[in-house]
Structure formats: structure tokens, C-alpha cells
Amino acid sequence: LVHGPTPIHTLRSGEKHKLWIKRDDCTGLALGGNKTRKLEFTIGQAIAEGATALVTASGIQSNHVRQTAAAAARSGLAFHPIVFAPLPRFGIGHLNSGNLLLDGLLGAKLHVAESEADLDAKVSDVIESLTREGHRVFFIPLGASDGVGSLGYVAAALEIVDQIRAQGLSTSHVFTATGSGGTHAGLIAGLRLAGSSIQVVGISVSEPTDAKIKRVGQALSQIAVRLGIEAPPWAASDILVLDRYAGAGYAFPTAEADEWVRSVARNDGILLDPVYTGKAFAGAMDLLDAEALGKVADPLFLHTGGIPVLFAEPTSLWDALKETPGLDLLQARIV
Numbered sequence: 001l002v003h004g005p006t007p008i009h010t011l012r013s014g015e016k017h018k019l020w021i022k023r024d025d026c027t028g029l030a031l032g033g034n035k036t037r038k039l040e041f042t043i044g045q046a047i048a049e050g051a052t053a054l055v056t057a058s059g060i061q062s063n064h065v066r067q068t069a070a071a072a073a074r075s076g077l078a079f080h081p082i083v084f085a086p087l088p089r090f091g092i093g094h095l096n097s098g099n100l101l102l103d104g105l106l107g108a109k110l111h112v113a114e115s116e117a118d119l120d121a122k123v124s125d126v127i128e129s130l131t132r133e134g135h136r137v138f139f140i141p142l143g144a145s146d147g148v149g150s151l152g153y154v155a156a157a158l159e160i161v162d163q164i165r166a167q168g169l170s171t172s173h174v175f176t177a178t179g180s181g182g183t184h185a186g187l188i189a190g191l192r193l194a195g196s197s198i199q200v201v202g203i204s205v206s207e208p209t210d211a212k213i214k215r216v217g218q219a220l221s222q223i224a225v226r227l228g229i230e231a232p233p234w235a236a237s238d239i240l241v242l243d244r245y246a247g248a249g250y251a252f253p254t255a256e257a258d259e260w261v262r263s264v265a266r267n268d269g270i271l272l273d274p275v276y277t278g279k280a281f282a283g284a285m286d287l288l289d290a291e292a293l294g295k296v297a298d299p300l301f302l303h304t305g306g307i308p309v310l311f312a313e314p315t316s317l318w319d320a321l322k323e324t325p326g327l328d329l330l331q332a333r334i335v
């Protein structure tokens with residue numbers, strides 16, 4: 001599924017810190033992103049178990065659901081995601097735009113839960129009815145961040161170690177957005193298994209640090225079980241997550257993240273997103289500016305994707321167009 005290795009190159013943004021970027025927005029599957037690496041393993045497991053249908057649950061505008069829909073299509077599997085609106089403030093525009101539009105296009109059979117609290121019951125219902133229809137169902141947990149999906153980032157870490165060696169870098173820190181935790185955990189596991197002491201710096205995009213450390217820790221334990229490692233070469237102290245860049249919570253915009261989305265687009269021609277990579281980039285730049293991480297060499301920012309969210313309903317990012325002369329003429333014709 002993955003078009004790899006994805007490139008590592010310099011950025012003009014963050015140049016004073018010699019910031020590099022790993023382009024996992026270019027993993028290749030239906031607009032790319034980090035989930036494609038996890039699905040390489042998750043779909044493999046599903047096929048090995050003889051699955052005919054995949055089920056997962058997530059919020060609307062989920063990058064995970066979009067990439068899973070594409071992976072299911074490529075693998076000839078039915079895909080039934082259960083989605084809910086995590087925030088009441090979502091407007092109607094979210095229903096025909098961004099990831100949700102692509103889910104439909106990619107053939108996902110969407111089911112809707114009324115709220116997050118109803119999610120588990122709805123998942124059971126969907127699994128039951130698919131089973132009754134004769135399907136063999138494979139359930140993918142939140143963000144595919146279990147011991148199977150997270151192996152995608154164990155493999156990615158090995159790819160990074162090879163690349164920085166080949167490119168002559170002495171990378172000391174890798175920055176990533178931390179959501180369900182599998183990306184962060186896979187990176188730690190892969191780096192330590194490769195004998196690298198690179199520090200993974202996780203920027204929480206939603207919950208407090210404690211909750212994220214727990215998620216990453218659980219994914220690390222599951223990776224160890226999956227790989228049959230009794231004495232892992234990593235420790236709890238390897239897990240570093242900062243929650244001060246998450247703003248009011250999941251998918252709530254922050255001024256700093258939006259500013260970096262605009263700035264990286266203009267200075268590097270690279271699209272970040274306001275939900276994950278914008279917040280992670282804002283965190284990385286702030287930590288580097290504040291010299292909060294001790295000695296840093298050739299820092300590397302992992303771009304985990306998320307671009308379709310830019311096309312979901314108006315956001316403050318659309319202000320970039322407001323100065324366009326004649327925009328009012330267009331508006332008059334459209335409205």
C-alpha cells in the first residue's frame with residue numbers, strides 16, 4: 001500500500017533550527033498519511049484471518065477511515081466504518097466535504113452513531129448484522145494503534161534510520177503529532193530496536209499528557225507481545241508527550257497551528273492540516289525556539305498527512321483568500 005521510502009528533506013520554515021521533514025503525507029494511498037503504513041500490517045492480518053469485511057469506528061472527517069476505505073478497496077474487502085460527530089459545532093458543510101466525501105467515493109458503507117457514548121453498541125450491531133449476512137468481520141481498533149498497526153511505524157523508524165545514515169544527518173529528535181498513540185509508539189520501538197537513541201517528541205492533538213503517555217505505553221506493550229520481545233530495548237522514560245499545543249481539544253483550531261499551516265504553505269509549498277500536523281509543527285517550532293529540549297541536532301518533523309481536512313467546511317484558513325480583489329463579485333454570483 002505504501003509508496004516508500006517517503007523522502008526526508010530540508011525546509012525553509014524552521015531553517016534557523018536546521019529542521020528536516022519526513023514526508024509521510026506522501027505515502028501514496030488516496031491522498032496519503034500515516035494510517036497507510038499501519039494498514040499495510042492491519043490489512044495483512046485481516047487477510048491472513050480470512051476476513052471479508054472490515055469494521056472500525058471514528059469521528060467524521062477521519063483520516064483513518066479515509067485511508068482504510070482506500071486500503072479496503074484495493075484489497076477487495078467490504079468496509080463498514082461507524083462514525084460520529086465529536087463536536088456539536090460541526091456545520092452542515094462537513095457532511096459533503098473533506099474526508100467524508102472521499103469515504104463515500106471510495107465505497108465505504110458508513111454507519112452513524114448518535115454520540116461517542118453510542119459507538120460501542122453501534123459497532124456490535126454492525127458486526128452482528130454483517131456476520132449474519134455471512135461476512136467474516138475484522139475489527140480495527142481506534143486509529144489502528146494496536147500491536148499490529150503500530151508495526152507500520154516500527155518499519156518507518158527503520159526506514160528513517162537508514163535514510164538519516166545515507167543522508168549524513170545526526171538527528172537527535174523526531175517530532176510527531178500524538179493521537180491514538182500508535183505512530184509515536186512504533187517510532188520509539190523501531191528506533192530502539194535499531195539501536196538509535198533519537199528522542200521522539202510527541203505533541204498531543206487532544207488529551208492531556210497523562211492520557212497520551214498511557215496510550216503510547218499500551219501500544220508499546222502490544223508491540224513487544226506481537227514481536228515476542230521479553231525485554232524491550234525501550235523504557236517508560238522514553239515516552240515524551242507535550243499537551244500545551246492542543247488548544248481546547250480535538251479538532252478545535254489554535255491560532256498558532258493555523259498560522260503555521262499558512263506559513264509552511266507559503267514558504268515551502270507544503271500543506272499541513274489544522275487538526276494534527278499544524279499543532280505538531282507549532283509545538284516543534286516553539287520547543288526549538290525556547291531551547292526546551294537541550295542539545296538538538298538536525299531535528300526531524302514527521303508529516304503525518306491529514307490534508308483532506310483542509311477541504312472540510314470553512315475554517316479561519318479561508319481568510320487567506322479574503323484579500324482577493326473581486327471575490328465579492330464571485331460571491332454575488334454564487335449565493
Ligand SMILES: Cc1ncc(COP(=O)(O)O)c(C=O)c1O
Binds near residue numbers: 182277305
Ligand atoms: C494526520 C494525522 N496525523 C497524526 C495522527 C496521529 O496518529 P496516531 O493516531 O497514531 O497517534 C493521525 C491520526 O488520526 C492523523 O490522521
